Amino acid sequence: MRSSSQEDAPMTELLTGAHLADGTGTPLRPADVLIDDTRITAVAPPGTLTGHPRRDLPGLVLAPGFIDAHSHADNAPLLTEHDTTKILQGVTTEVVGNCGFSLAPHTPARADDHRHHLGRLFPPLPVTWQTFAELLHTTDTAGHVTNHCPLVGHGTLRVAATGMSAAAPSARRMQALLDEAMSAGAFGLSSGLIYPPALFATTDELTALAEVLGGTGLYVTHMRDEGDHLLDAVDEALRIGRVAGRTHLSHLKATHPRNWGTVPDALDRLHLARADGHDVRQDVYPYTASSTTLASVLPTTYLSGGDDHTLARLSARNAHAELTAALGGSTHFNRILIATTPSHRHEGRTLAEIAEAQSTDPVQALIDVLVTEELRVAMIHFSMHEDDLEAALRDPHTTIGSDGLPPGNGGRPHPRMTGTFPRVLARYTRDRAVLDLPEAVRRMTSLTADTFRIPDRGIIAPGHVADLVAFDPATVRDVGDYQDPMRPPTGVTWVCLAGRTVVEDGRFLGRRAGQRLTPKI
Template structure:
């Protein structure tokens, strides 16, 4: 559908290139930017215009690390991102995508720990895209295909090395997904079944990308073995073509201060010819499924196997022994039970309380509180973990190749998810650009627009220039801020009055106008 001609006046442009803000008028016709001129150059006669005086006009933000794969399948519109000025999301991160699926191995064994309940009516990746295309998109949709999803379709939740047949099935699934329009391959190497995969398995799979694709990874370790994990990611990414490190961090007090060393390693690899970049979220707490608190040996097998293990007397003792030895990754990273907040549960019980609080209230050991929640919720629970240091986050933000991703839980889970789901992008512009001066505003905008558009090959987005799609956001640099916190996260931000997609206004005065005006995008060649 054609959109009307519109002249945008009065704003200062942060055009995505990190050049200083400048006053300019922007002409939009048929959904594209057709002119960017000094104020008054474009005759306003008979042109509908919008006065953006006092606001900064920027390209629509790109969330490079989203888990909103299920957003098109919801009966309601997911507005968590569009109200932040995000017009494009890269989904399918951390090895979790919603396709391909297999009749032999139920995908729910993987997805139900992260996503709200889903009815799988598709099998291949093209089938999934047909389904989501029909449902429509609030934001533009750039899907990755997940290694864990490919592995489950081939061999279930097995901890074993794939045999030749399973390997062929995984490669065929990836090839079909890339042909259907996937943007790349993702992995989540702390989650089952991917945590059982060897480097060689992932490198063999990455061969399907032919040296011209992108490998996006939640690395195997973000604590004491962070540097080794970067080495592994580079090996796999070199086969794929490009490497992208998800939510770069150093988790745990014993590892704080490691991010500058990680950046040195990354930049040295880049100097040696590797194409590598990274993203962060602007918070010092992480969030993931609550089963990630368990040691690897507990995570093999399906839901019934894990629940039986947790409810057996020997399983409880083994788990307590593992925690005492500091074996589970999250506890090895430090912080203790009072740093683990229950974020969402299927029943909504215990949300917003730490495991230490739950244990004290029940008069039990924290390990028993953890087991009780996981068993009661049939593993459908998530946590927030306070594990990072501000200095490491700021170091990551200063690197020129760092992009921004929300890493929020999939929409529709309810509860008290990490506030990054609602506030990531205004938080960067408010707290870290305006208030702390970590990035100047034009550079902060570049990290959320032109840089991710280039790295992920997102077509015709990320800049305000003639020929680009008119995905735009206008914000007040003096007032833009995130609102929610860990106890009350579900609040839209302040200071983002207007958003448009392909020239169509979709947010007015900070309110979503309804409808799904995004598109599924195809990677640029």
Template sequence: MDSTLLTGATLADGTGRPLRPAEVLLTGDRITAVEDPGVLPRDRPVRDLNGLVLAPGFIDTHSHADNAPLLPDDDTTKVRQGVTTEVVGNCGFSLAPRSRDHGSELDAFTRRLFPPIEFTWSTFGELTAALDDAGYVTHHCPLVGHGTLRIAATGMTDAAPDEHDLRRMRHALEEAMHAGAFGLSSGLVYPPAVFSETAELLLLAEVLGGHGLYATHMRDEGAGLFDALDEALRIGAVAGRTHVSHLKAAGDANWGKIPRALALLRGARERGAAVTQDVYPYTASSTMLTSTLPSAYLAGGTQDVLHRLRDHRERLTEILGGELPGKDPDRILIAGTASHRHEGQTLQEIARATDSRPIDALLDILIAEELQATMVLFSMHEDDLLTALGDENTMIGSDGLPPGTGGKPHPRLFGTFPRMLSRYTQAGLHEQPGTAAPLDLPEAVRRMTSLPAATFRIPDRGVVAPGHIADLVAFDPENVTDVGDYRDPVHSPLGIDWVCLAGRTVVHHGQYIGGRHGKRLQPAQ
């Protein structure tokens, strides 16, 4: 079996222990030895990583790259950041199950966020088989989405599921878990999940039997943040474990709430609950442009929503007082549209250019693009982000939009992990005066490796240790950084020199060298 000796690197092993010089032996797809320099014999090929930090491959806890295997071109947005494993199926969005009676509604809904997808599957197991056949650039750990379960049972209606619908949802969740899902996700601000009651989520959480994972984009990340946390913890307690996705306090009036939110999560842990959270290292979020609308206008399929926007436009504008609900149009940047018009412009800029009000610009875009529009929303404060990063249970997720849509997506799709290393990490090997850095380098690596591996029960990954899979990244601590910005986001990062996936080199001197060498992983039991 082929072996390679990695020399010259400073090791951040993923545990949070201090950096140290080390040499690492790879044999096949595994790490077989980690020793001080000079201990291991040189009777095999050597890869010199002099000047680089060697770490476990990063784990993106919050990805929306569910569709990446289906794209004709390899999705390199994550692997070039040093990410070797992605948790997909977040925010209640998974690409299965898909029922015969409501399949067209799922097709139309996914077009608001994903590029066109040809659905050739019904069950979660059939989906995973199709993706396995297509191949993965990184390893995938799929969650099954509550929103997708609900669409399969009831469609896009705002009506509560009846007993028959709930049995269908529970059965589909059971099938997904048997097919290898890592847990249940929810996105309780998106239709049709926004219309669900807590009791519905509790009945689904029961299926996980008290030892599963519930990952949630909570019902409210602003004024109702604390109530939303309480609900998440209730559901997660039944499921087994709670993971709060992209913890934030959104909106100026809610800035400063993160310390109390962390205290609530800490209190749950002190009572014995298994609770974690992730963040992305930016103060702007990104999602569907339809999220600016009142939930009552989102019930039903795409044509139902468009009908309301066209035929009840004056009434909607009157309800909103002629303004965007709690949103500053200067802080809403159009990220992508089906026609690619207006991308990289704020609603305020579009309104000025068209001599209209921002609310009219918003509705015109949604109607013209048939709801296929996404935005970047500037709504958070840096101090809250720094506070969240200071908690030892906070890990990192990109939350980038699905690849393949083009446009000007949030730069987190391309730069999340290098940004963590350059902006929010204290210098591991040198000084970076003036940077806001709550974490030292070994701890930052732990948050991106062993902590998510333990949280999501990803086997044999997350630390550089004998017996573990050789998913590795080597980066230049002096020069690693993200490059893109909100107006010009599509740039690969700098300083990610080498990435190895199960013993195979996939990034060499910062360049992707091709090959779908990832796989769909199975949760540890």
């Protein structure tokens, strides 16, 4: 092993002994790969490249560094501790700014609204920026453990324009803010249409923003509905995305038992759109439980007007009766697990279990948890079916995203934060054979790079950046579970970023070697 000072210096290294999964989906083959400084300079049959320092990787698969299509680690550079949840999975690049939540832009007049909006998802942040360019300068200066590809969030744009109100914002104001973010280096526009205030947006509001992307840009969406009205939500996403140019559906799923089996219908809609010339992709995470804010289960009327309004509604005398009528018959409280709260109370227990312990009913438990934790509660919701997940995984246009929530909140977050990519390789490739290994790697590398137009990554070929991972196909697997989610995976042996080793023998070496990337023109 090289010393730290040697690892930071430019290097030439020959990677030998591995089977190559080059990111294209072609069958594995033995090959040697030559790295010179930050780039791959040759890929050749074993033994044909000589005279270079060697790194032997016997019995391992060498692949492009995995690309997380859906991350919420926007704040990772701002943390004192390194966020290793992705790099230890072999992820070298993350697409951040998803679900309409980006850390910028904001306006001084809406600073409190901006703080409350981000506080639903992120730990407390010292916001020292206003524009998207200023945010990028701040995070670039702090340094990245992985490469970041930032999206700009519609929800954040809307808060900057009109706060947490349900009122229609100025289209011109939001367009100007989006244009600045795109000029600063955003990869596209994201939306999260179940979260306030974005849930109040009309299709026309989103279409007006999509126009800024000029017919060649990317619209990435957590759709308006993933349950009873899934197909209507797909149609809306496609309408907006056609104006933007390209569409990407975040974490495609069908929630609630009565909707299980509808993912193939959604995929049919997407196939028809592609046949009509529309560039549309989707991502999934390899779990049948989702994770989001607990407040998202509340009726829309509770979510307008900001946190103070929501807390006042929850504290009103008639709140219990009102919510029981709205939620009691359709919400499975035994499937809602509290993941993270500021006080760390209730973590790892379902609302049904909390209610039993407090000798109350689950609706009152929901109210109590939200009020005492001031709405800053993340949940895990066991709401999907394995058949739908596997149907989405089989579709050749499906990329892989962790949807890992922001680091720094503590608690018991969804194990997808630490295990997504090894789980695809273990459960859905090695064990269940939903994908073969070369195809699984393609979904996690070149397909994602192509979808987000990430330059020079996702394929092992001469000229590409040497973002690489070596893993043991027989032992790679996720280890964390819903009660102990932060355990790192096994079988991911070696990771390098731009030719610099960052993970050796499954251990992070402590260097922030990533960078913020810019989209390919």
